[in-house]
Amino acid sequence: MTATDPTPSSTVLANVQEYYGKILSSTKDLKTSACCTSAAPHPLIRAALKKVPAEVTDRYYGCGNPIPLGIEGLTVLDLGCGTGRDVYIAAGLVGEKGEVIGVDMTDEQLKVARDALPAFAKQFTYTPRVKFAKAYIENLDAIVPANSIDLCISNCVINLSPDKEAVLRGVYNALKEGGEMYFSDVYCDRRMPEALVGDKILYGECLSGALYINDFVRLCHKVGFTDPRALSSAPIELRDPAIAELCGNIKFYSITYRLFKLPSLETLCEDYGQVATYLGTIPGHTHAYELDDHHTFVTGKPVLVCGNSADMVGRTWLGKHFKVDGDRSVHFGAFDCAPVPGGSSSSPAAGGCC
Template identity: 45%
Template sequence: MAQNNSAFSDSSVHVDVKDYYGKRLQKTADLKTGACIAPAQPLPAFIRDALKKVHPEVTARYYGCGLVVPECLEGCRILDLGSGSGRDCYMLSSLVGEKGHVTGIDMTEAQLELARKYMDYHMKEFGYKEPNVRFVQGYIEALVEAGLEKNSFDIIISNCVVNLSPDKKKVLEEAYSVLKDGGEVYFSDIYCNGRLTEEIKSHKVLWGECLGGALWWKDLLQLAEQVGFSQPRLVTASIPTIDDKELQDLLGDFKFVSATYRLFKVPRGNTKSCKVMYNGGITGAEDVFQFDCHYTFKANEAVEVDGEAASILTHSRFAEDFTFQPPGGSCEPCNKPKVSVLLHTSDCYDCVVLS
């Protein structure tokens, strides 16, 4: 039988990451930096409640750099890129409900074994008759090859994993492929204020700690555009801690940030700016909905949004949560959006990282 030369195979980076997360790290305390554990924002009560139901062993083997719980999850089909021990998958399982579904994909068998070990435990904890979670072994650069269908997911999340891939563009291309029209990639990752040196990128510990593979944030903007996504919209950002003196010396003057972005698979450049009014009622954001660092919507207040934001709100799962008015419409009074200190995504990043 002829060999299938198109099958995705391990690179040296994948082998090193498998070793780091499958063998070297046994618990969160084994990490040498805070890059993989820095929380991006306080946890809302309903998320804290969901996390309390996750088995302690699953939580102990969790490594992430932010909060990857977008809004409007009930009934959604979600994919977790690099699901690890399954903590985020099980948390989301309780939030999407029995009619929703969560798929986790990971290349590390040791992590998958742990995640699958507690499937029955969590379904019983959530009161579900049938599992609404599955775990798939595969690569985030080869989602279709792993058996995931194109145009099949409403939301893709990832928590400090994309930086571990040697081919970030391929990750985004595959994510775009399996995402439904109007779908969203909501992910936390580590970014840098410049392109890293080969010495840093080839350092196994720095790569395993989510620093050696960190993208220059401007490269993320370029890659997202090339793949077809909307412009990345920054949600939150925080500074990770790097206390190890040896690693600090290797990193030199480079600065890092843990940032959560949202990308949407929606039409680009076809929607004009308009006024929108948040109808309220989203779980956890009943009165105030922080969409990103540009826009914070208060229930029943009209806000003028730019064309790209209008396209996202019109074509995504958020459409039914907003009332739309064309420019000059009767939706008054119109308040300017509540904005962070600086207006652009890049400025928000600079404000956090370079100050």
């Protein structure tokens, strides 16, 4: 498949292709921690990772762990899949009835991903449903049918796009109603100066293309993701002195966000007297489930939630793992946005109605 240029920013895309296809030969070549995962993945993710061929993991440039557990049977789309590390992890989790599609624009990385498929597949008693497509993530409509995806993941890629609105809009269109975009990326605490945006190394290191957090939230609202929820956040270390000097006081973060395609979501938390109870049925989350950085549901314990949270756990792929009591027939006013006990609201990430 030939990737067609969807934007006038072809120079930016060409620079990214060169950086990840020809300049970087392994993770060791990176100059910052922006494209390095800081937190240890869940044991079930680590177990799935053991089945991923070494030639794939050697060229991994992600910044988080954007693969939720409990996704058996889902159709998953990975944006900017690179050599396919997260595609292969997800393929191990979705099982025989699920499917994973990896999209990338870089020939060198896609070759590694496709060449690894036979070695990966022979570890299973069934044939994993995995495929890779060459395309620009700004042009998803050309390769992914509307309303066909249950879960979209992405790992430190959208910051590299010159048209982030087109990416998010394409994801929104591709997702089924109740589907989710669950992804990690690089964000900053202010708008990037234009002089830095044009720096090829800073862009390739996932820094100068990073979105200011509040602008990202505004963009989510514009395309239909009304209530973006931050799950986790970690500061990014600028290890190269020259890069640190260029960036000055700008602070960068790796943040994992959850965006649900639910037309019912509101921009602010509203109280309808609804109660959600986690059933403890998601593999790896027997005792509790963390919806975001300030909602942790203890198994079997009813929790009063806003209308948005009720729909996120009750009307999405998470629905079979939760019991939600009540509806939106009676409105009791604004919902008290204090964090649910057990959650954490220390993240710098904006967004989330509560």
